[in-house]
Amino acid sequence: MTIKKPTAESAPPAAPHQPRPAESRAQRRFHAGDYGSWWWALPALAMVFCIHYLATAFGGYYSFTDWNGLGPATWVGIDNFVAIFNDPQMAGAVRNTLVIAIVFVVVANVIGLLFALALNRTLKSRYLLRVLLFAPVVLSSLAVSYVFRFIFAQEGALNALLEAVGLESWQRTWLADPTWAIVAIMTVLIWQNVGLTMVIYLAGLATVPQEQEEAAAVDGASMWQRFRHVVMPGIQPAVAIATTLTLVNGLRVFDQVMAMTGGGPFGATDTLATVVYRETFAFGRFGYGAALSLTLTFFVVVAAGFQLYITRRKH
Amino acid sequence: MMTLTFARPFRAAALAGAGALALAACSSAVGDTPEDGGTVDGSSISISVPATEAGVNPHVEFAERYMAEFPDRTVEVVELPGDGYANSTRTQLQAGNAADLIYVTPGAGNPQSLLPFAEAGFLESLSGTSAESTVPASSAALFGSDGEIYAQGLDLTVIASVANDTAMAAAGYALPDDFGALLASCADVQADDASVYVIAGTAVPNTGLLGISLAGARVYAEDPDWNMRRAAGEVTFADTAAWHDTLEAVIELQEAGCFQDGAEGGDFGTITVGLGQGTSYAAFIPSGAAEQLATETGSEFSLHALPGATAESTTVYASVNNALALTSGSKNKAAALAFLDWMAQPENLAAYGETSGNLPVGDLDPADLPAAYAPIADFIAEADYLPLPNQSWSSGEVYNALGAGIQGLLTGQTTVEDVLAAMDAAWDK
Numbered sequence: 049m050t051i052k053k054p055t056a057e058s059a060p061p062a063a064p065h066q067p068r069p070a071e072s073r074a075q076r077r078f079h080a081g082d083y084g085s086w087w088w089a090l091p092a093l094a095m096v097f098c099i100h101y102l103a104t105a106f107g108g109y110y111s112f113t114d115w116n117g118l119g120p121a122t123w124v125g126i127d128n129f130v131a132i133f134n135d136p137q138m139a140g141a142v143r144n145t146l147v148i149a150i151v152f153v154v155v156a157n158v159i160g161l162l163f164a165l166a167l168n169r170t171l172k173s174r175y176l177l178r179v180l181l182f183a184p185v186v187l188s189s190l191a192v193s194y195v196f197r198f199i200f201a202q203e204g205a206l207n208a209l210l211e212a213v214g215l216e217s218w219q220r221t222w223l224a225d226p227t228w229a230i231v232a233i234m235t236v237l238i239w240q241n242v243g244l245t246m247v248i249y250l251a252g253l254a255t256v257p258q259e260q261e262e263a264a265a266v267d268g269a270s271m272w273q274r275f276r277h278v279v280m281p282g283i284q285p286a287v288a289i290a291t292t293l294t295l296v297n298g299l300r301v302f303d304q305v306m307a308m309t310g311g312g313p314f315g316a317t318d319t320l321a322t323v324v325y326r327e328t329f330a331f332g333r334f335g336y337g338a339a340l341s342l343t344l345t346f347f348v349v350v351a352a353g354f355q356l357y358i359t360r361r362k363h
Numbered sequence: 364m365m366t367l368t369f370a371r372p373f374r375a376a377a378l379a380g381a382g383a384l385a386l387a388a389c390s391s392a393v394g395d396t397p398e399d400g401g402t403v404d405g406s407s408i409s410i411s412v413p414a415t416e417a418g419v420n421p422h423v424e425f426a427e428r429y430m431a432e433f434p435d436r437t438v439e440v441v442e443l444p445g446d447g448y449a450n451s452t453r454t455q456l457q458a459g460n461a462a463d464l465i466y467v468t469p470g471a472g473n474p475q476s477l478l479p480f481a482e483a484g485f486l487e488s489l490s491g492t493s494a495e496s497t498v499p500a501s502s503a504a505l506f507g508s509d510g511e512i513y514a515q516g517l518d519l520t521v522i523a524s525v526a527n528d529t530a531m532a533a534a535g536y537a538l539p540d541d542f543g544a545l546l547a548s549c550a551d552v553q554a555d556d557a558s559v560y561v562i563a564g565t566a567v568p569n570t571g572l573l574g575i576s577l578a579g580a581r582v583y584a585e586d587p588d589w590n591m592r593r594a595a596g597e598v599t600f601a602d603t604a605a606w607h608d609t610l611e612a613v614i615e616l617q618e619a620g621c622f623q624d625g626a627e628g629g630d631f632g633t634i635t636v637g638l639g640q641g642t643s644y645a646a647f648i649p650s651g652a653a654e655q656l657a658t659e660t661g662s663e664f665s666l667h668a669l670p671g672a673t674a675e676s677t678t679v680y681a682s683v684n685n686a687l688a689l690t691s692g693s694k695n696k697a698a699a700l701a702f703l704d705w706m707a708q709p710e711n712l713a714a715y716g717e718t719s720g721n722l723p724v725g726d727l728d729p730a731d732l733p734a735a736y737a738p739i740a741d742f743i744a745e746a747d748y749l750p751l752p753n754q755s756w757s758s759g760e761v762y763n764a765l766g767a768g769i770q771g772l773l774t775g776q777t778t779v780e781d782v783l784a785a786m787d788a789a790w791d792k
Contacts, residue, residue, distance in 0.1 A: 117453040118483035202625035202633075221628030224565055226776050312565055313627060314771030329450045331760050332474055 104345075111339035116332045128339035137315055138323065142347075145319040148234055149298030149351070156238045156294050157287070160245025165275075167246070168253045178250070182243035189240060193307035196236045197223065200308070226316040229309050233317055236304050241297065245290045252286025253279070288359035295355050299348045320344040406698030407437035410687070411452065411462035413475075414442035421718055422466075429705060438702060449474030456485040456690065463693040464702070467514050467686050469505035470754030472762055477506065477688055481513040487689040489515060492700060493707035497724045502683055505754050515703050516683035518712070518721035521650040522576065522751055523679045523739055524560070524669055529662035530641025538645065538667050540674040542580075542612070549621035552644070560616070561634050561643030564627035564773050569634070571766030572647045575680070575753060578609045580671025583749050584678045590755045593790065600783040600790070610779040613772050627773040638664075649684075651720030653735045665735045668742065679739050681748040683724055760789040 111128055115121035132138050163181055167174040184192065199205045200222040207219040222232050256279055264274045280287075302321040305311060311318035311326070324344060328337025412422045426438035441462055443451045448466070452475060455461035467477035467486075480486050488507070489495070494515035498506045506512040526538060534555060539545045545559070552559050563569035582589055582605040589605075592598045600606045616622060623629065623643050637643035639660045645667060653664040671677040687706070689699050705711065709725060716723030722732070722743070729744035742748050753762045768782030 116479065117450075118457060118479060118485065202628050221625040224625070224628030224770075224774060226774055310565065310567075312567075312767065312770050313774045314767055314776040316774075316776065326763075329447070330474060330763070331758065332449070332453065332479070 107338045108342055110335050111342045113335040113338075115335045115338075117334045118332075121335065124335070128336050129343070131336065132339060132343060137318065140315050141318040141320050141323045144230060144317060145299060145301070145321075145344075145347070147230065148237070148301055148319065149295055151234050152237050152241070152298035152301075153291055153294045155234075156241050156245050157290055159238070159242050160290065161249045163242065163246040164249035164253055165279075168250060169258075178246070181246055184240045185243040185247075187240070189303040190307050192240050193236055193304045196232070197308050200232050223309050224313045226313055229313060229317050233301075233304050233308055236308065237298070237301060241294065245294060248286050248290040248293075249283060252283030256282035284359065288356065291359060292352055292355055296348055296352055299351060300344065320347065402697060404435055406695055406701075407439065408464065408693075408695045408699045408702060409439045409441055409462040410464040410466075410702075411441045411443060411455070412466040413445040413448040415445075421715070424718075425706070425715070429702060432705075436698065436701075452480075456480060456483075456692070459692045461485070461690045461692060463695050463699040464687045464689055467688045468684055468754070469502060469514065469516075469682070469686060470756075471758060472753045472756040473759050476754075476759075477514050477686065478508070480688065481507060481511075485691055486513040487691050487693070487696065488513060489689060489703070493704045497683065497686075497707055497712070499683060499724070502750055502754075505750075506686070514686035514688040515707060516724045517685040517687065517706075518683070518716045518719050519681055519724050519727075520684040520721045520751075521666060521679060521681045521736070521739065521743070521748070522572070522647075523650065523666040524576070524645040525638070525648050525650065525653045525656065525664055526645035526667045527638055527641050527643075527656075527660075527662050528665050530557075531644050533641070534644075536644065538670070540670055540677070542670045542672050545670050546615055546619040546621065549616070549619040553620040556642070558623040558626075558637070558643045559621045559645060561623045561629065561637035561646045562626050563629045563631050563634050564622075564625075564770060565630050567763055567766030567770070569631065569647060569766070570769040570773075571753070571762050573613065574609060574765045574769050575751070575762075576647050576669045577612045578606070578752065579669065579678045579680060579749060580676045581605045581609045581612070583752055584671065584676055587749060590752055594755075594757070600786040601780065603783075606783055607779055610769070610772060610782055613769055614779075617773060622773075627770065649721075650735075654720035654733070657735070665738050667738045679742045679748050680751045681722075681743065682751040682754060684751060684754070685719075685721075757790045758792065760792060761786055764789040 110121060112123060112125060113121035114124045114127075167177050167181075171177070201207075202221050204222075206222065210216065210218045220228060222228050260278050260282075261274055264278050269277070300321050301319055302325065305317050305319055305322050306325070309317045311322045320340065321344065324337050324340045327333045327340060410422055410426065412420060414420065420440060420442055422440045423442075426440050429438055430436060452461065452465055456465075466475065467480065468475055469478075470476050471478040477486060488511045490507070490511045492515075494512060497516035498512050498514075499516075502516075503512065506514050506516075524538075531537060534552070534557065536548070536552060536559075538559075539548055549559050562573055582603065585605060586592070589598065589603070593600075617626065623633070623637055629637075634643075634646045634648060635656075638646050639656060639662070641662065647669075650666055653666060656662070657664045666679075668677045668679045687703065689696060689703070693699055706715070709723075712723040712725060717733075722736070727743060729740055732740050732743060736743060753765075756762060764782070764785040768777060768785055771777030772779070772782065
């Protein structure tokens with residue numbers, strides 16, 4: 049469907065020139081678009097600056113001190129950052145953070161997209177299924193994590209199920225196993241967030257015209273070709289939103305780790321966020337913790353920016 | 364992962380019974396006039412303590428008894444979440460709105476340890492007050508510096524394994540007197556679908572306590588001044604053979620089947636269930652838990668020393684681990700001191716020890732020891748015990764490195780040498 053531009057022949061005859069009635073200065077400024085100037089936002093900007101950026105700046109300042117939460121802080125330069133990059137436990141925490149974030153982004157988005165495609169149009173019970181799949185999103189992540197902690201426990205439901213089906217050899221102490229503990233955490237993270245990505249993709253799919261898919265089908269395009277060349281370009285903004293959200297949430301994962309393993313066993317599930325918490329609030333190393341927080345923020349900003357760049361370029 | 368705290372034993376009420384106290388009788392470090400600390404009559408003070416996990420906080424009941432005895436005085440107990448207590452207290456001290464009295468632990472080895480608070484000037488000296496009678500001479504360095512003390516002890520916590528006597532008797536088992544016999548006995552217990560010990564392998568406070576308990580006979584019984592020598596840089600964890608033996612003993616216990624199945628995945632709930640149901644015979648938990656377990660399960664529990672290489676090398680720890688400190692910013696110092704003085708009366712200390720499940724500070728009559736302490740009565744009667752060593756470690760990070768390291772040993776993720784190196788690194792931070 050095309051829209052014809054009006055031509056000289058089709059255009060309605062121009063109205064005779066009417067002199068504009070005299071306007072006040074305010075009215076003229078209104079018509080000129082002067083109202084709604086940037087300074088109207090100053091109060092809000094000032095509050096955002098003070099509450100958000102100023103507080104962050106203070107945190108940034110403390111990252112260059114040895115403050116222990118008591119008394120005055122002493123400036124130590126970049127010692128905290130040097131210590132971070134020389135700390136062997138940090139390498140493990142960074143690796144775990146990246147592994148969790150990458151696996152979480154890929155799996156949560158793939159499964160969420162598959163659910164969205166399955167529940168987009170035809171299924172009669174799709175509304176009920178959407179609610180059921182989205183329900184974990186509204187639950188407290190701590191509560192969910194504690195429930196799964198019982199499931200993964202030595203005497204928990206998972207091992208009982210494995211025993212019931214004759215797979216005793218698969219039983220293990222899931223949350224104390226250096227290999228499987230991080231898998232258990234990622235499972236909970238993905239289980240709880242698949243509903244969120246599904247909803248985002250459902251919103252994206254709603255913007256893809258059904259006629260385009262039908263036209264592609266009439267033209268002989270296979271299901272994969274229709275998905276690849278019709279649906280995916282249409283939901284590209286949803287992909288950008290969903291992957292960015294999951295990436296940021298994955299990089300700053302905390303609740304699930306603290307509730308299920310506390311970072312153990314022996315740091316096997318430690319992430320940057322849990323190390324920040326432990327160093328700051330358990331050990332009272334506020335300066336070091338602030339430096340760690342700044343490092344984590346840097347990670348998140350760079351990763352999210354890179355991810356946004358990739359998805360925008362594809363779009 | 365959190366560091367060791369002993370806030371949990373606070374769970375029973377304290378009984379009152381002290382006579383009225385005249386403030387003049389309390390030779391306090393601060394005055395009693397409105398100008399320098401307020402008045403006592405008609406006063407109101409606040410006490411900040413970690414919240415108990417179950418039941419009524421003993422400080423609440425203790426406060427109620429105090430108010431019943433002195434109707435014109437008010438004591439408000441502020442319960443803060445246990446795992447955030449230290450951080451909340453730091454914030455309040457820094458902001459100048461902390462309670463008049465705060466719960467602290469001696470030394471510098473825990474997040475709520477009093478020495479860092481005192482060094483930062485947030486605590487009032489209690490030297491010259493009745494608090495001095497609650498601080499053992501051997502622990503004075505953990506309660507202050509330069510001859511000053513900054514907290515009042517509440518009770519004496521014994522660190523030994525808490526054992527289910529009923530379950531052991533039913534199985535015909537008795538804890539051996541030496542470590543070799545202990546290892547040899549574990550397989551038989553395991554064959555009966557039980558375990559000698561139940562541990563919370565995922566909880567650093569518990570694995571750390573296991574390590575500390577093993578170090579008693581191996582490190583501190585042989586060299587009680589080891590911590591001082593470590594602080595002076597004369598020794599390190601890594602170059603001390605006794606510390607190697609300590610961590611090797613963890614591996615020996617595991618390989619001998621002394622822990623429950625899946626010990627590395629256990630938590631505090633695992634200990635409660637295992638010990639309560641008698642599927643495990645003993646656990647490394649604060650002594651105050653024995654009475655609570657007995658009440659809740661109907662079984663008999665008692666305290667047993669973890670056997671050393673020989674019966675002669677076996678030892679136990681006993682320390683004043685729980686204390687109250689007066690904050691410098693308090694506007695009710697005279698009233699707070701009056702409360703502390705009332706708590707320091709022998710009859711109140713005795714009542715507090717009874718209700719907390721620990722022992723009262725001060726002189727102990729062996730005849731007055733609770734039945735649960737019978738197996739270690741000789742240690743207590745002869746004062747043949749050691750102070751809890753991690754109180755005088757440089758920070759809570761050392762204890763954390765020990766506890767987390769034992770986790771790693773149980774899962775095979777690390778080695779004894781690496782754990783000891785990590786403890787040294789934590790000490791030197």
